[in-house]
Amino acid sequence: MRTSAQNAELALLLEVAGTPKPGNVDRHRDLDDLRFEHFLAGAVGARDGLELAADGAAVGPAFERAVSGMAAQQGGNTQFGSLLLLVPLVRAAREELSQPVVESVVRETTVGDAASFYRAFEHVDVAVDDPPEDMAALDVRRGTDAIPALEERGLTLLEIMDRSVPGDDVAREWVRGFERSFAAAERLADADGPVADRTAAVFLSLLAERPDTLVATRHDEDTARDVTDRAAALLEDDALETDRDAVESFADDLVARGINPGTTADVTAAGLFVALEHGAIAP
Amino acid sequence: MRTSAQNAELALLLEVAGTPKPGNVDRHRDLDDLRFEHFLAGAVGARDGLELAADGAAVGPAFERAVSGMAAQQGGNTQFGSLLLLVPLVRAAREELSQPVVESVVRETTVGDAASFYRAFEHVDVAVDDPPEDMAALDVRRGTDAIPALEERGLTLLEIMDRSVPGDDVAREWVRGFERSFAAAERLADADGPVADRTAAVFLSLLAERPDTLVATRHDEDTARDVTDRAAALLEDDALETDRDAVESFADDLVARGINPGTTADVTAAGLFVALEHGAIAP
DSSP states (O other), rough: OOOHHHHHHHHHHHHHHOOTTTTTTTTTBOSOOOOOOHHHHHHHHHHHHHHHHTOOOOOOOOOHHHHHHTTTSOOOOOHHHHHHHHHHHHHTTOOOOOOHHHHHHHTOOOOOHHHHHHTTTSSSOOOOOOOOOOGGGGOOOGGGGGHHHHHTTOHHHHHHHHTOSSSHHHHHHHHTHHHHHHHHHHHHHHSSOHHEEEEEEEHHHHHHHOOOOOHHHHHHHHHHHHHHHHHHHHHHTTTTHEEEEEEEHHHHHHHTTTTOHHHHHHHHHHHHHHHHHHSSSSE | OOOOHHHHHHHHHHHHHHSSSSEEEEBTTTOOOOOOHHHHHHHHHHHHHHHHHTOOOOOHHHHHHHHHHSSSSSTSSHHHHHHHHHHHHHHTTOOSSSSHHHHHHHHHHEEEEHHHHHHHHHHHHSOOOOOOOGGGGGGGGGGGGHHHHHHHHOHHHHHHHTTOOSSSSHHHHHHOOOOOHHHHHHHHSSSSOOHHHHHHHHHHHHHHSOHHHHHHHHOOOOHHHHHHHHHHHHHHTTHHHHHHHHHHHHHHHHHHHHHOHHHHHHHHHHHHHHHTTTTTOOH
């Protein structure tokens, strides 16, 4: 019987192992400077922060600790977004891993949690968009320098997340009761076969559903929309079953073009955690 | 900066990720009922026992805990032998990770440690040979039933290991000052490229060096010798660099024939741990 922190770490590992996961590092693909081994080390390093959350620590400090441990490898940002979903989910699992409970966990976050969130950006470079003009003082890329402005405005971590939507589908999970994470868990449960295959199927279904916000941030909305349309066409054809080569080609093409749907991977990892906790998948 | 327990868990993950690792589960190969995901879950589950060792617990109880956590997945025995090497190495790293220190760690094991070792066999099926006639009462497959006989004879865990040589090259490490584990770490340090590639190279070099004792146990000495000869020929040709397809074919052939050089993988994992601790590799 694994603990919640163990399941969260395992979710990170299973996520990166799933293949084909178009555009991202997976069991069969590395990017130039971001390799499979960096994700393994990132998952191992994140565990202490996940254990803090499981032990009842506040979400912000547990997240900062998880990110700082995750960042102790050479690949850079591997799992920042995944941890931003996993930490409140692990915290909720202390009581009950359900949408209402995780909603109450994020509703109870404080200005202090928001400050920890800003500190987490000191550990690793994260791709984010420019904030709206009235939020410039709260640009997360300012890291700890933004904390005085944050405290002056008295914004909680949930309020920070609320201001990051639209444009960041990890933040959207926070304000929408982690609906896609729980939906992903249900799809993982309903899928067949080894966990790695289910992971690939659920990743594709998520990618087909909404344009990936990390792709939109790093490239543009049109690129993100195009990736989603292609994923939707493959899903429609049940291509993982009927024409796996087409999915592999799509994956190779996105990797070659440097298009990495990282937000979709984050939601996949969150779904894996929920499914592991609920015993719906059991590697 | 990772802790020793984190490095040991990461060593397990890097070991299984290395490819091609002829005959074994690797980043590109699953066996029928033993898949990559089982090794991921095994590594995550082992961590608590590794932390016990890092905190100074006795080798036997830490090992039993690591095995019990490792076994909490559906694939069966994934990393029993690796943990039998890693636990004393982690324990040694509290003081200094060197051959003399790990030799003193195993020399200080007690009858109690041996009892824990026997209890560990209750958690998982491990492939072992029939013991010599005078050791029948101490057949590890008897698990806890063998403990009274063990206590009557007053054998420490090191003495049990000593009686398992020849025929078990994990036990041989215990009585030979972990010489191949430390040699593997040096080779990992001297190799080039990503850790996953170094792992594959060092695995092949170890396989070429001595017949794998798990292959000899599950099949026979001739099969183990043949595998080593083929590995030596590939190594001689520098095939990982000059003819990678030949190594991949060798890997596929062994998998197809159910020949899994698990002991060589165990020594590789131990080498990875030593190299990580010494900062000789840093994913």
